Amino acid sequence: SSDLDETLSQTARLLSQLTNEIALVQYPSLGKASVRHIELIAIDDKRLLLMLITDSGRIQQHVMEVASGYEASAVEKLRNFLNEKVAGKPLSSVNKTLRASKDEISAPLQALAGTVIPEVALLVDANSQEKILLAGTSNLAKRQGEFPGSISPVLEAIEEQVVLLKLISEMQADQHGVSLRIGRENTVDALSNTSVLVSGYENQGSEVAKVGVIGPTRMDYSSNIGAVRAVARYLTQSLGGL
Known part of the structure; x- marks a missing residue:
């Protein structure tokens, strides 16, 4: 809520x-809504909190399980990458933009991104329900x-x-x-x-x-x-x- x-x-x-x-x-x-910010927070070494905040004030969040062993700095780097790509963009373009940007993700972030980006897509889809x-x-x-x-x-x-x-x-x-x-x-x-x-x-x-x-x-x-x-x-x- x-x-x-x-x-x-x-x-x-x-x-x-x-x-x-x-x-x-x-x-x-939400056809007209844009992404204000994506937040990615490490809860512990196996769980991340993902938050999608739109310019209309709607907040969608999801706790996801991730493989342990990633560097704490990787979470910050991935969050920065996601915001660089989609902050300010229409929600309707987010999934396409992230799919097109996959090759730009550095090798150490690939595994983490492979878990997080599909979850971003699910939040965007959930947001798209009128x-x-x-x-x-x-x-x-x-x-x-x-x-x-x-x-x-x-x-x-x-x-x-x-x-x-x-x-x-x-x-x-x-x-x-x-x-x-x-x-x-x-x-x-x-x-x-x-x-x-x-x-x-x-x-x-x-x-x-x-x-x-x-x-x-x-x-x-x-x-x-x-x-x-x-x-x-x-x-x-x-x-x-x-």
Whole structure:
């Protein structure tokens, strides 16, 4: 877990409490994320801690077993090599860059690099999973009377990360930075009796993800739009401080 996880989960809970709707917070899009730093720390002579830190504040870490007998200085040299190659680069290019750089690794580091670089690749791949946090799904059950028919299809649809990610990625913001789809404007049949309201939040001046709410079509639009915009601004400021 990292500061980013904590910030996003707190934000989702806060937005659901403010609006009494289901809140959704998308993790920063990693297609646009870059590597801030790779850390490699010797825990003992057989284990290393590998940390991948992105510019959006996400931290992935993994403890790996290594063959004993390497020099302590080798860890530092390999860490420096990795950062020299990928720090500041987009996550999407990391694996290709490291594969292309294998021949540049000095002979004494080859064995250690052979263990560490595949683990870096796994962390990059784990980071590449697009993800949405939800909070307040119980709010839907409390307002069941505002939906014609069962709310089960709605709950099933929003639990499908791929469906939700596709839907919000298609939503274009208006001049106030807000995207709204009401009822049958939603491309997902199960959400044809709901409204989906989202706004983008930024990191380093460009939009990285969306935050918003899902609720019945009779939701309080002006209040919810105000809450979603305020939370998007808060997330933009928070990311700048991570």
